[in-house]
Amino acid sequence: MTFDSKLLSELRAVVGAEGMVEGRASLKVYECDGYTLAKAAPDLVLLPQTTAQASEVIKLLAARRIPFVPRGAGTGVSGGCLPGDAHVMVGTSRMRAIRNLDLANRIAEVEAGVVNLEVTRAVEGRGFYYAPDPSSQSACTIGGNVAENSGGPHTLKYGVTVNHLLALEVVLPSGEVVWLDRCGEAPGFDLVGVFTGSEGTLGLVTAAKVRLMKKCEAVTTLLAVFPGVPEASRAVSAIIAAGIVPAALEMMDALVISAVEAAYRFGFPSDAGAVLIIELDGLAAGLDALAERVGQACIGEGASEIRRAADEAERALLWKSRKRAFGAMGRLTPNYCTQDGVVPRSRLPEIVAVITEVSARYGLRIANLMHAGDGNIHPLILYDESKPGEAERVVAAGDEILRACLDLGGSITGEHGIGVEKLGLMGAAFGTETLAAMADLRAAFNPLGLCNPNKVVPTDRSCVEVVRPRPRGGG
Amino acid sequence: MAATPTRASAPIDTTVFASLGPGQLRPGRELDALAGAIPQIVVTAREVEQVHAAITEARSKKLGIIVSGGATMLHVGNAPRTFDIKLATTALGRIVEQNPQDMTVTCEAGVTLARLQRSLAKVGQRLCIDAALEEKATIGGIVATNATGGLRYGYGTPRDLALGLTAIDGCARTLKAGGRVVKNVAGYDLVRLLTGSWGSLGIITELTLRTHPLPAAAATLVFDFASAPDLDAARGRVFGSNLPLAALDLAVDLSADSDAGAGSSVPIWSLIARVEGSEEEVAAQGDRLCALCGRDPADAVEAWASPVGADDSGGAAVRIGTEPADLVPALVDILAQVRGGAGASDKGPVALFVGGHLGSGIARLQLAGAGSAGGGSAGGAALLRATEVGGRVRTRVVERAGPGDFTGHDVWAPLPASFSLMRELKRRFDPDAVLAPGRFVGGL
């Protein structure tokens, strides 16, 4: 798409030359997010530095009915940043101010382009932290976290992004700036709750007021080693059945373990069929006894060994192994595709059986990484895109697994979002009346479809069979 | 006030409710009136289809439907523009599925909180919602109003605990939102749209909620302070600590006034903390609390009841919202005004009940019911004047303006900055304004 020179000079007047990315070579960076097999560079990227600038450029676009796509760090894994019909991208990478730290009220007001981990960095010296901790937290932005309602390993006890939001400053697709507020008992609908997880289709988040948490007095991290995934899955249920809610309860299977061991050398037993990483936190009093009970529950389900991180360094290495597991997968395979299904946690053994069966039937290796305590699976389907037909088999296998999640009473996505990737499954997940209501919800914010068109909810146009390319990473 | 509907409505075709059994359909009576409007009929739905039929009938004739659960909060809201059908959900009473291993429960909207808690207790779990009047309050009503008690400090509000729901919206569409899993980002979050929408977008018929294990041990510790600044200093230390409290509440006891006359004696400010966990954790938290409060508790019991209640005594009641650190100073100002102001016109003691959530900056102030001291209109007017939005008071809901008086007050304040979006949502989910017409914020 070419833009008239008047528009370009008006946009430049708002964001300055540094705030405009043009030209094929520079735009290539923006051709995809963490979902890499579908690529399309936008024709123009705008990088406003302030909310006022963001509002101005969106108004200029809206006046000409030019659609745009919001973008944070581009770590999303469902193709939410793909331009599609929108040829303009509005990125938040220059909106990185921490506007206010109100520790007396435990609130931080940060701009959308602030990286997740920077929030914690800004307050940890005073004993606070920001709880949602996606594995991508050293790169992904608060705006992207809001858009995807991101979770992380500690979601089990502390909840996902939406549970930590108090207010959002957003620029609507019309360019109007509005605060959505749920502090205290602000009257009205929970628009913060509605906006969160809307994947950039209702407007651009420019700032958020987030709740800060106080670091726990004590924390302990256990590694439980199992002969296989079924035993580890049953241990998850046993821990929950014992009335224990750990801070985190994560699973890795043998394939994932072999990759992370090669990369980070934590010292996982080479014969482990699966491990659980179990973190317990709270008061120092009683923590040892709790760890003992968790260990017994694991042994009861067949764990061969329970290890407790001896010190902070060992704990950090264990978490690095988990959080960077995706990065390590390259050692096993040229390509992989992550799915993000959810099942009720007691049905983990059943979905694991489905994955094993699908893997055998399609002749594809599948590695299992899970936010097991939440029932949020991340099967990584390994493949080689240079082998003819393999990528198509991966898509079909992934679909089967997600449909099985629905059959078990679960969901097609726990944290990665629908994006373009899972649009084709929305009809299986929701009835037509619910989908129509979702379309109405979008229209209330985005009546002309100018903001991130053709994502999340199938429209008449996007209902046609979308070719679903294969993402990387995530989780 | 004369009991007449605010808008003349078309007569209802009761044959559309042919499936209703005995006792499920009756004419409206005086006791069903809201702001003087008596509904034409009262329908007690037993099946979702009957809810659907009511909405369809209402749409075709542009009638107003108001949903009634346990009726503990039914009086809260602006005067309805029309009120033709009162739809009671109390007979939608099935507990559909308890999944202790998944820590979820699915039930119909009319199940009372107390009944659900009893049922969950049998499997060692509970719902971490301690909304008031639990024998009457229904789960549907609690979610529709996002009602909470003190446990919101440790476990969040219904917005954090509702995982999925079924609702019929104003277009008579059946919405199945969310699911039965604890983590789910598929599509837009219709669960949060409906949670706290006060029956104005859809009628909730079934819900799935997150449950928690019953704690092995628990204690409620009450620390009394003779002055608000002393309490506030202790609050700051506790709120700034890393104690994983289940609740951090406030109660102000003004009853000393009754003995000594209005304004002449000192109220007692109590910090009420709920600690839960293993025996060891409960003991350790108790010790830390004593250190932070600089004293031993005046009272320590196992039972828990949040001091922020609702009641049906009819006295004026408001809820205010402030920044957490502003709550106590705001209350000091308000109490000075109410006690001084009321004293000016009716020189009696002020029977005012004050409870608050110190972690969220929320307080509820209520005068004793009509006939009691301070329950008269002068006390109510003083309370309304003193709690107006501005300064530290950021939000206010007038639960009850005074005896029999619904009108003439801004029930929900302030009008949100995002009101035009809310109006758009209302227009799309309830285009004929059949659901609680006019009752919610800004007359939605």
Ligand SMILES: Cc1cc2nc3c(=O)[nH]c(=O)nc-3n(C[C@H](O)[C@H](O)[C@H](O)COP(=O)(O)OP(=O)(O)OC[C@H]3O[C@@H](n4cnc5c(N)ncnc54)[C@H](O)[C@@H]3O)c2cc1C
């Ligand atoms: C290695 C790896 C690990 C990951 N681990 C996790 C994990 O543990 N948990 C998890 O939940 N996710 C995880 N993810 C996914 C991803 O990091 C999250 O979805 C993240 O929140 C995206 O943030 P971002 O800034 O990169 O957003 P982007 O990728 O730039 O955008 C994602 C979507 O949000 C929209 N968007 C971005 N910014 C805004 C804004 N300011 N306003 C409105 N819309 C906006 C975009 O249009 C797009 O639709 C992982 C990804 C990778 C690559």
